[in-house]
Amino acid sequence: MSATMRLEARHVSKTFGSTTVLSDAFLEVAPGEIHALIGQNGSGKSTLVKILTGYHIPDAGATISVDGQDLDLPVRWSEAAEAGVSVVHQDLGLLDHLSVSENIGIGGFEYHRVTRKIDWQAQHAVARRVLDRLDVPVDPQAPVGPLNAMRRAEVAIARALRDQRPGEGLVILDEATRSLPREELHRFHELLRKVVAGGTSILMVSHNLQEVLQLADRVTVLRDGAVAAGGLVTAGLTEHDLARHMLGKTVEAVGRSAGWVPGSGPAARVADLRADGLEGLSFEVGKGEVVGLTGLPGSGFEAVAQLITGGRRPQAGRLFTAHGEVDLAKADVARCMAMGVALVPEKRILEGLAVELSIRDNIAIPSIRRRGRPWHVARRWQDEEARSSIRRLGIRTRSPHMLVKELSGGNQQKVLFAKWLSVQPDLLVLHEPTQAVDVGARVDILRSVIETAGQGVGVLLVSIEPADLAEVCDRILVHGHGGALREIRTEDPDDVLHAIYSESALDAGGKTHE
Numbered sequence: 001m002s003a004t005m006r007l008e009a010r011h012v013s014k015t016f017g018s019t020t021v022l023s024d025a026f027l028e029v030a031p032g033e034i035h036a037l038i039g040q041n042g043s044g045k046s047t048l049v050k051i052l053t054g055y056h057i058p059d060a061g062a063t064i065s066v067d068g069q070d071l072d073l074p075v076r077w078s079e080a081a082e083a084g085v086s087v088v089h090q091d092l093g094l095l096d097h098l099s100v101s102e103n104i105g106i107g108g109f110e111y112h113r114v115t116r117k118i119d120w121q122a123q124h125a126v127a128r129r130v131l132d133r134l135d136v137p138v139d140p141q142a143p144v145g146p147l148n149a150m151r152r153a154e155v156a157i158a159r160a161l162r163d164q165r166p167g168e169g170l171v172i173l174d175e176a177t178r179s180l181p182r183e184e185l186h187r188f189h190e191l192l193r194k195v196v197a198g199g200t201s202i203l204m205v206s207h208n209l210q211e212v213l214q215l216a217d218r219v220t221v222l223r224d225g226a227v228a229a230g231g232l233v234t235a236g237l238t239e240h241d242l243a244r245h246m247l248g249k250t251v252e253a254v255g256r257s258a259g260w261v262p263g264s265g266p267a268a269r270v271a272d273l274r275a276d277g278l279e280g281l282s283f284e285v286g287k288g289e290v291v292g293l294t295g296l297p298g299s300g301f302e303a304v305a306q307l308i309t310g311g312r313r314p315q316a317g318r319l320f321t322a323h324g325e326v327d328l329a330k331a332d333v334a335r336c337m338a339m340g341v342a343l344v345p346e347k348r349i350l351e352g353l354a355v356e357l358s359i360r361d362n363i364a365i366p367s368i369r370r371r372g373r374p375w376h377v378a379r380r381w382q383d384e385e386a387r388s389s390i391r392r393l394g395i396r397t398r399s400p401h402m403l404v405k406e407l408s409g410g411n412q413q414k415v416l417f418a419k420w421l422s423v424q425p426d427l428l429v430l431h432e433p434t435q436a437v438d439v440g441a442r443v444d445i446l447r448s449v450i451e452t453a454g455q456g457v458g459v460l461l462v463s464i465e466p467a468d469l470a471e472v473c474d475r476i477l478v479h480g481h482g483g484a485l486r487e488i489r490t491e492d493p494d495d496v497l498h499a500i501y502s503e504s505a506l507d508a509g510g511k512t513h514e
């Protein structure tokens with residue numbers, strides 16, 4: 001390892017108002033290494049990255065250098081970029097209506113020397129050069145909109161490398177692999193290995209400990225805003241080791257539900273649901289039962305969460321609960337809520353939370369609607385509900401009055417979950433509830449799923465996480481290519497993976513019981 005670090009950050013602290021969220025943190029990334037930055041939700045990862053990229057101003061005393069050259073603080077993005085730092089965000093930041101070449105050019109277009117207009121020929125050449133360097137077989141003039149997840153990720157990486165000379169620079173990946181289907185991950189990992197093989201460095205922020213161990217050379221762990229382990233070599237470490245550093249304790253198992261009692265009756269029944277990729281799905285969720293719904297990513301089952309809760313209209317489908325029957329092809333969210341059906345959607349900010357409001361107000365919103373006019377809802381009830389949710393789900397916050405936008409991403413996910421738990425619906429539909437949450441929060445959320453079911457609520461868990469499904473579901477419905485549902489009962493994640501990918505699941509002509 002070279003003595004001069006690609007990135008060296010020391011004594012980095014950050015205080016918001018009276019709260020210190022980062023305390024004397026440090027980070028060293030060597031040339032040509034993949035370095036992971038991990039930590040619980042709210043541990044300070046994003047804050048540290050935002051200081052490195054100039055979004056946040058650090059408290060006095062910090063130093064940040066790239067290749068031995070100190071950057072002026074606060075960091076100016078242009079100076080960091082000049083030094084070779086680039087970022088790929090979780091959503092990849094691509095504009096669908098523009099071409100590959102235009103997307104690669106954003107933030108650094110080539111201008112014609114005389115006309116001062118964008119020099120498209122030069123622009124395509126720049127795009128072509130960086131795509132070739134990465135062996136990405138995509139036409140620079142192709143529109144980005146129709147590209148699949150893997151190609152999009154490749155274009156985002158190409159943009160990050162656009163201005164870097166081979167062998168130099170640092171690419172920060174902020175949960176950038178989250179949008180990639182599992183079967184594509186290894187190809188993306190190969191691409192990243194190719195990037196670092198030439199000497200460029202990668203700093204990856206990730207919650208996926210398995211991925212961190214597979215990919216990263218070293219890892220820095222943040223806990224409560226301080227470095228719990230700095231630059232640990234990953235070779236020989238296990239996921240448990242990483243989790244222990246993150247939480248300061250070992251992770252407990254989720255534990256199984258007290259058991260759904262067969263014969264307690266259905267909480268909800270869906271009949272003949274038809275939409276793209278779904279050719280007449282019918283299934284039932286019992287009272288107190290946790291049912292998983294999974295399948296090959298992109299096979300259409302993911303839409304079920306929205307289709308049965310009024311978020312999207314199917315071509316056909318009927319929903320039955322104790323409150324009656326509804327034609328899903330004509331229903332909206334309000335109608336489905338009146339049927340006692342609630343959804344915790346996948347994309348928390350856009351679809352589920354009022355980020356300008358406090359934690360307490362967000363948790364109270366659905367109950368306000370249900371119980372009538374806002375002034376009929378006692379403030380005291382809201383406070384108690386919010387405090388109990390904060391305790392139960394381990395939401396890391398100073399108070400229930402903190403605005404949701406000030407919470408870390410994973411803690412926002414927990415607020416969204418708390419909001420719908422407080423309603424006590426007949427059927428609670430959860431779409432990828434543990435996405436972007438840390439290992440401790442995952443256990444908190446899955447335990448709450450079990451507790452909720454224990455109160456008689458039917459839970460439908462729509463997910464591609466085999467471990468989550470195996471850990472909490474009484475039954476798992478696997479959606480095959482033929483559109484049929486195959487039912488399995490297992491506590492082993494490998495069985496779930498096998499069922500998703502096995503030929504029998506793909507060819508299943510009808511419902512099979514194992």
Ligand SMILES: Nc1ncnc2c1ncn2[C@@H]1O[C@H](COP(=O)(O)OP(=O)(O)OP(=O)(O)O)[C@@H](O)[C@H]1O
Nearest residue numbers: 016021041042043044045046047406407408409410
């Ligand atoms: N603008 C802000 N005002 C007040 N507090 C903030 C602000 N931004 C972040 N925080 C607090 O800083 C702490 C660290 O947040 P940060 O987003 O860095 O965590 P994280 O490790 O990236 O979490 P996650 O994995 O959930 O994204 C959190 O407790 C958060 O509430």
